[in-house]
Amino acid sequence: MSKRRFLSKPDLGPFVLDLIGSGARVIAPVRRLERGRDFIEYRQVRDPNDIVLGGPLPVRPLKEIVFPPTETLFRWRQAKSLIEIEESPTSFEETVIVGATPCDAAALEIVDHVMGWDYKDELWFGRRQATAVLAVACTQCDESCFCTAVGLSPQSTRGADWFLTPSKEGFEIEVLTPKGELLLERHDTRCPEASGSPAARASQVADKVQANLKMQPGKIRSWLERHFEDPLWKDIALRCHGCGACAFSCPACHCFDIMDEPEGMEGGSRRRNWDACQPALFTLHGSGHNPRKDQTARFRQRIMHKFNIYPARFGEVLCSGCGRCIRVCAAGMDLIGILSEIGHRAEEAESAL
Amino acid sequence: MNLYQPHLVCIDQIIEETADTRTLRLSFQNPSIAAEFDFKAGQFGEYSVFGAGECTFCIASPPTRKGYLEASFKVVGKVTRAMRRLNVGDTMGFRGPYGNCFPVEEMKGKNVVFIAGGIGLAPVRCLIWNALDLRDQFNDVTIIYGARSVADLVYKRELDDWGRRSDVRLHQCVDPGGETPDWKGDVCFVPTLVEKVAPSPKDSFAVVCGPPIVITLTLPLLERIGFAPERIYTTLENRMKCGIGKCGRCNVGPVYVCKDGPVFTSAQLKSLPPEY
Amino acid sequence: MQELRDLARKLFQERKIDALLGYECDRRGVRPAFVKAADECDRLIFDQRCVHNLAAYLSPRRSHVVALGRLAVVIKSCDARAVAGLIRENQLKREDVVLIGVRCGGVVLNPDEPGELESRNTAPRCVGCEQREPALADHIVGEPKTAPAGNQDRDARLSEIESMNLDERLGLWVDLLSRCTRCHACRQVCPMCFCERCVADKTLPAWIESSPHSRGNFAWHLTRALHLAGRCVDCGECERACPAEIPLGLLNRKAARIVSARYGYTVTDDPSKPAPIGTYRLDDGQEFME
Numbered sequence: 001m002s003k004r005r006f007l008s009k010p011d012l013g014p015f016v017l018d019l020i021g022s023g024a025r026v027i028a029p030v031r032r033l034e035r036g037r038d039f040i041e042y043r044q045v046r047d048p049n050d051i052v053l054g055g056p057l058p059v060r061p062l063k064e065i066v067f068p069p070t071e072t073l074f075r076w077r078q079a080k081s082l083i084e085i086e087e088s089p090t091s092f093e094e095t096v097i098v099g100a101t102p103c104d105a106a107a108l109e110i111v112d113h114v115m116g117w118d119y120k121d122e123l124w125f126g127r128r129q130a131t132a133v134l135a136v137a138c139t140q141c142d143e144s145c146f147c148t149a150v151g152l153s154p155q156s157t158r159g160a161d162w163f164l165t166p167s168k169e170g171f172e173i174e175v176l177t178p179k180g181e182l183l184l185e186r187h188d189t190r191c192p193e194a195s196g197s198p199a200a201r202a203s204q205v206a207d208k209v210q211a212n213l214k215m216q217p218g219k220i221r222s223w224l225e226r227h228f229e230d231p232l233w234k235d236i237a238l239r240c241h242g243c244g245a246c247a248f249s250c251p252a253c254h255c256f257d258i259m260d261e262p263e264g265m266e267g268g269s270r271r272r273n274w275d276a277c278q279p280a281l282f283t284l285h286g287s288g289h290n291p292r293k294d295q296t297a298r299f300r301q302r303i304m305h306k307f308n309i310y311p312a313r314f315g316e317v318l319c320s321g322c323g324r325c326i327r328v329c330a331a332g333m334d335l336i337g338i339l340s341e342i343g344h345r346a347e348e349a350e351s352a353l
Numbered sequence: 354m355n356l357y358q359p360h361l362v363c364i365d366q367i368i369e370e371t372a373d374t375r376t377l378r379l380s381f382q383n384p385s386i387a388a389e390f391d392f393k394a395g396q397f398g399e400y401s402v403f404g405a406g407e408c409t410f411c412i413a414s415p416p417t418r419k420g421y422l423e424a425s426f427k428v429v430g431k432v433t434r435a436m437r438r439l440n441v442g443d444t445m446g447f448r449g450p451y452g453n454c455f456p457v458e459e460m461k462g463k464n465v466v467f468i469a470g471g472i473g474l475a476p477v478r479c480l481i482w483n484a485l486d487l488r489d490q491f492n493d494v495t496i497i498y499g500a501r502s503v504a505d506l507v508y509k510r511e512l513d514d515w516g517r518r519s520d521v522r523l524h525q526c527v528d529p530g531g532e533t534p535d536w537k538g539d540v541c542f543v544p545t546l547v548e549k550v551a552p553s554p555k556d557s558f559a560v561v562c563g564p565p566i567v568i569t570l571t572l573p574l575l576e577r578i579g580f581a582p583e584r585i586y587t588t589l590e591n592r593m594k595c596g597i598g599k600c601g602r603c604n605v606g607p608v609y610v611c612k613d614g615p616v617f618t619s620a621q622l623k624s625l626p627p628e629y
Numbered sequence: 630m631q632e633l634r635d636l637a638r639k640l641f642q643e644r645k646i647d648a649l650l651g652y653e654c655d656r657r658g659v660r661p662a663f664v665k666a667a668d669e670c671d672r673l674i675f676d677q678r679c680v681h682n683l684a685a686y687l688s689p690r691r692s693h694v695v696a697l698g699r700l701a702v703v704i705k706s707c708d709a710r711a712v713a714g715l716i717r718e719n720q721l722k723r724e725d726v727v728l729i730g731v732r733c734g735g736v737v738l739n740p741d742e743p744g745e746l747e748s749r750n751t752a753p754r755c756v757g758c759e760q761r762e763p764a765l766a767d768h769i770v771g772e773p774k775t776a777p778a779g780n781q782d783r784d785a786r787l788s789e790i791e792s793m794n795l796d797e798r799l800g801l802w803v804d805l806l807s808r809c810t811r812c813h814a815c816r817q818v819c820p821m822c823f824c825e826r827c828v829a830d831k832t833l834p835a836w837i838e839s840s841p842h843s844r845g846n847f848a849w850h851l852t853r854a855l856h857l858a859g860r861c862v863d864c865g866e867c868e869r870a871c872p873a874e875i876p877l878g879l880l881n882r883k884a885a886r887i888v889s890a891r892y893g894y895t896v897t898d899d900p901s902k903p904a905p906i907g908t909y910r911l912d913d914g915q916e917f918m919e
Binding site: 032059060064143237241259261328 | 655656657658659660661662663681685686691692693694697740808810811812813814816817818830835838839840841842845866869870871872873874875876
């Protein structure tokens with residue numbers, strides 16, 4: 001159902017203002033300067049001039065738009081033995097992401113599997129429903145990107161309602177979903193039909209990404225299944241601080257904690273907060289027993305969950321190859337290096353058979 | 354309404370089982386939820402104490418008894434401590450039933466051996482009453498139960514009932530040093546009592562719950578006696594939050610205790626990595 | 630570097646250590662390295678990219694590191710302050726670890742930095758550092774180094790904030806801390822955050838709200854800054870580790886300023902020098918009780 005449209009560079013600003021004017025919350029990559037470093041992050045914009053498209057990967061993942069770091073599940077009020085629950089809304093304000101990266105957009109779809117597994121998470125899907133994702137093809141990458149190794153690419157349209165390919169004069173738009181169609185209807189005049197043949201999709205970026213890591217997820221999976229106790233885990237995990245910065249920066253990680261936050265004696269809220277399998281507290285029993293006693297076990301869990309358990313359950317890895325975990329790690333843990341090593345060992349194991 | 358929002362339940366009754374264990378009898382405040390509520394033996398729920406949080410317990414009452422559900426708990430942490438402070442008439446929350454269940458249909462027409470230690474009797478008790486409420490659909494019912502001391506035995510009234518029934522074979526024990534002068538049961542550990550009773554594996558299922566030491570010793574013992582690993586059932590517990598497979602916390606290798614469990618066979622446990 | 634490798638090999642051959650913690654090159658730059666035998670010592674390097682504070686790995690709660698046995702650790706003079714802190718606070722016995730001090734003329738902030746050390750990329754904490762090698766060491770290796778270049782006023786931002794009124798300061802911190810997601814990377818990489826169970830992880834009671842909203846984030850970061858007052862060694866690892874680019878060092882340096890003014894104490898790599906936390910003096914100020 002895709003249609004080819006075009007948004008010229010001069011029209012990008014007015015288009016964003018139209019979106020804001022129509023009542024939508026617009027989120028886009030913007031530049032921030034902090035600690036002498038300038039970096040990009042997804043933020044709500046009111047001035048289209050703040051938007052940076054085609055820049056480096058935003059430091060925080062897009063998931064926080066549909067999965068906030070802290071979210072109220074419900075509130076309660078208490079009077080003696082009586083409790084009254086105040087429900088949380090499951091419909092949300094319209095949001096348009098202008099400039100999602102392909103890896104971030106794809107990760108949303110990857111996490112949909114678990115959020116819809118038998119029980120439908122109304123909060124996740126409510127926000128997903130209210131959010132239109134306009135993804136932009138990547139025009140740059142670095143040595144930590146590996147989206148091609150997990151079946152995606154700098155031009156992957158997965159998870160996008162519109163996919164924008166930059167050209168000299170603006171962006172060629174592919175409208176991909178019914179939500180995208182509805183959005184187009186409202187902004188038809190800004191985005192006229194594209195003329196001529198489709199813009200050439202630059203392959204240099206994809207080539208560079210491929211050079212970072214080649215991987216066969218199926219082979220990685222079988223190695224992981226057979227090597228739970230491998231000494232490799234102990235070696236890799238020595239360096240790991242167990243902080244979870246990787247998980248918190250990951251667009252696919254979705255583990256969360258549920259806890260109650262009383263406010264005085266009269267009530268409070270039950271919240272869900274981002275959590276990670278890396279700190280010891282994650283699996284600690286009330287009795288004091290911890291099935292994952294040290295960082296070796298916990299780091300192994302991270303790799304197992306993403307590259308063995310999730311694909312076993314849902315058919316694909318819990319990773320979109322964005323590389324944030326690599327960039328953010330203070331201890332130099334390198335997922336590309338680890339997957340590469342596992343890939344070698346998987347090959348060796350196969351040829352030994 | 355979202356799936357993390359519990360139903361409100363009222364505490365109708367509190368039974369002090371031991372010095373640190375209680376059973377709560379709860380009923381749904383909303384009459385239509387109360388009427389519709391159903392579950393299968395082995396399933397669990399997330400029980401809320403508003404302000405303290407949620408706790409995971411199996412449903413300790415059988416599905417054959419309508420109008421209420423029960424949970425038995427030991428005070429271990431924040432939420433259970435808060436539960437102990439609650440009184441009859443107070444409000445809690447309940448989400449569930451979640452998880453898989455015991456294969457009750459398969460067990461019909463067969464012998465069932467129930468083995469439990471300490472508060473491990475709670476998940477087993479649900480199935481025991483389920484079977485006893487449909488007594489003629491099951492063959493022999495054997496219960497082997499022990500605790501650290503006489504005072505630590507849970508469901509004491511029910512143990513008396515079961516002991517008096519002619520259609521139930523009950524064997525009890527307490528640890529050496531835990532007996533009282535008038536104790537009529539055995540004085541030994543649960544696995545020892547199992548060995549002594551030597552239940553026949555022919556056409557039999559075994560259900561085992563208790564502290565890790567009881568499980569670790571009893572499961573291989575049953576296999577030595579001749580039980581097939583696929584016929585030995587136990588329950589696993591793990592730190593849980595959502596109970597529905599989304600928070601990523603309770604998995605043991607590829608298996609989620611909240612979705613693929615909490616009921617597992619000994620055969621399944623053998624294929625799991627040592628992560629529980 | 631050869632000196633370091635030769636020393637490392639010798640320590641293994643003389644069975645003085647079971648493992649050595651230093652730095653190595655990887656695919657992108659430099660990372661911490663655990664070396665377990667003499668023939669692995671050629672992996673070890675030391676250059677301007679060795680920013681990591683390896684003292685963090687000496688905390689006794691890292692059971693999988695403790696299990697390696699007797700360790701040797703490569704430390705810069707700033708890292709040595711953390712080792713001294715661990716010894717002072719009874720987390721480590723001096724005789725249980727072999728300290729290999731390296732001569733250091735400054736490091737870059739980013740261990741993947743491809744360029745040479747220059748004024749523009751020197752880690753802010755190196756500017757003005759006067760200690761080229763640690764006093765706390767069993768061995769010293771490396772060529773003599775000069776003081777790090779760079780004339781940035783490290784505390785320009787701090788002075789700026791101190792000149793703000795309270796409302797402006799609150800507004801600034803609400804904004805800065807709004808990006809915090811409570812990943813606790815700041816805590817995990819900090820050598821002085823060695824508590825078996827952090828106060829923020831306690832539930833009975835829950836002293837600090839674990840939610841990453843404003844209230845929870847303030848509770849966490851201010852509590853951590855207070856718990857580190859007089860103990861933080863200013864290694865900058867918390868800031869480097871923060872995935873949300875929050876300038877956490879500002880809080881710690883402010884606390885250090887107060888401790889210095891009040892108690893005349895600055896962190897040192899001399900473990901025998903008593904620190905304000907854990908030391909009682911008869912002439913300690915009592916005005917807070919009046």
